[in-house]
Structures are given as C-alpha cells and as structure tokens.
Amino acid sequence: MNLKNFDYLPPEFNNRVIKYISNSTKQVFLSGKNNTAYYSLKKIQKQINTEAAKNTSIDLKTYRERLTENDFIKLIKNLPKGYLTPYRKGTQWLTNVGLLKVKNEIENSKLIGYYSLPALSEKLNLKKVLLVEILDEFIDKRSGIFDKNREIFYYLKFLNQKIEQINSIANPDKKEIQINLMAKELNG
Known part of the structure; x- marks a missing residue:
C-alpha cells in the first residue's frame, strides 16, 4: 500500500488508519522506510514461498532495502519454515530445494572423487560463502x-x-x- 497518494494527509493519521485496518482484519503490515508504504506480511510470505519452491536460494536484500530495520527483523522471524532451511549468509537463504540439490551434489562428488566450489556455486546458483557453510557441515574434512x-x-x-x-x-x-x-x- 503506497501512501504517496495520501501525502496530503498527516502522516500520523495515515499510521492510525493502517493500524486500524491491521487490527480489524488481523493482518500484519510491515512499514517501509520513511513510512511511505506498508507491505502485507502475508503477501510477502506468499512471494517468498513461491520463489523458494522453485529456486535453490532466495535473497531478501530487496526487502531489507524497502523495510524499516525492525520490520525486516519481524519478517525474518516470520519466514515460512516449510520452504527455507536454517542456512544463510547475509540476506541469502538456502531453500529446501537447494539443500536437496547440495546433498545430491555431495553424493555425486564422492563418486567422482572431488568437488569444486566454483563449479557447484555456478551450477546451483548459490553464493560461494553460503555453499562453504553448508559443505562444512555435510563433509568430513578428514x-x-x-x-x-x-x-x-x-x-x-x-x-x-x-x-x-x-x-x-x-x-x-x-x-x-x-x-x-x-x-x-x-x-x-
């Protein structure tokens, strides 16, 4: 909900209206930076679910840039559990699809004798630092x-x-x- 169309109204009035809508509909809204927009938590969760169902990872950088710090933290605490894993680096989160692919690649690497971080990173479309964290847990360095x-x-x-x-x-x-x-x- 973009509040630029209502910039002639006092900001406090707009905030009270949003709070009223939130309370009456039991919907959680996240505020954008400078309180110029509000975002539905439920809608963001659906977008994240859709993206997580088809990608190896999702990057929440755009949400971090748009939301206030407190509301970004609220988003992180309410991320959909069924699609995301606990593995993350910065704003990039590994999805369950990505974790399955990483585990398959680890099994394949045991057959061929080695794994290459740059090749896996490119193949799975994952940042190398995130891949290193995951592989550290699943591969015995010994x-x-x-x-x-x-x-x-x-x-x-x-x-x-x-x-x-x-x-x-x-x-x-x-x-x-x-x-x-x-x-x-x-x-x-």
Whole structure:
C-alpha cells in the first residue's frame, strides 16, 4: 500500500488508519522506510514461498532495502519454515530445494572423487560463502584435502587411486610428468 497518494494527509493519521485496518482484519503490515508504504506480511510470505519452491536460494536484500530495520527483523522471524532451511549468509537463504540439490551434489562428488566450489556455486546458483557453510557441515574434512586455494576438495580415496596409477607407470619420465601434473592440480 503506497501512501504517496495520501501525502496530503498527516502522516500520523495515515499510521492510525493502517493500524486500524491491521487490527480489524488481523493482518500484519510491515512499514517501509520513511513510512511511505506498508507491505502485507502475508503477501510477502506468499512471494517468498513461491520463489523458494522453485529456486535453490532466495535473497531478501530487496526487502531489507524497502523495510524499516525492525520490520525486516519481524519478517525474518516470520519466514515460512516449510520452504527455507536454517542456512544463510547475509540476506541469502538456502531453500529446501537447494539443500536437496547440495546433498545430491555431495553424493555425486564422492563418486567422482572431488568437488569444486566454483563449479557447484555456478551450477546451483548459490553464493560461494553460503555453499562453504553448508559443505562444512555435510563433509568430513578428514576424508580428504583441499587444494591450495581451498576451492577444490579431493577425497583421499580419489587421491590414492591417482597415486596408484602414477606408481604403476614404468617409464620414470612419464611418471615424473604425472607427479608434476598432480602437484600442480593440488597447488592450484
């Protein structure tokens, strides 16, 4: 509800009208910055549900920019539980759809032997910092090592297979080339 059309009325009067509507309809309204607009909490929740049902994450930055600080906190406390996970970084929240996809990618990475944060971030359309937080919880760091830049995690099983392949090479020159390639890959 945009109050610019009613700017000729005293702001206190507008606030009382909104409060009256809120009380009589049992609807919660969130106030915009400078009290120039009011937003229905229920409508915002529906928008978030719709977005969360089809995306891996949602960014609440636009709401943070539009709402007052107290009302943004009220929105955060009333976020729909069925669609969002507790994982977030800043204003970006992981959805249940996103969590399922991340878990599937973790299982796939165990089969191929490694996972790449930049590749997963791009594939799942998630910020890298959010992905790091999630992976920290779901991957046992003792099961492998990161490359020098901490962007690719190699499982020990994968590394052991690579080392066995290199050890099986009879030609010392080819063996040294493969060792150097592996070292370069791990050192980014």
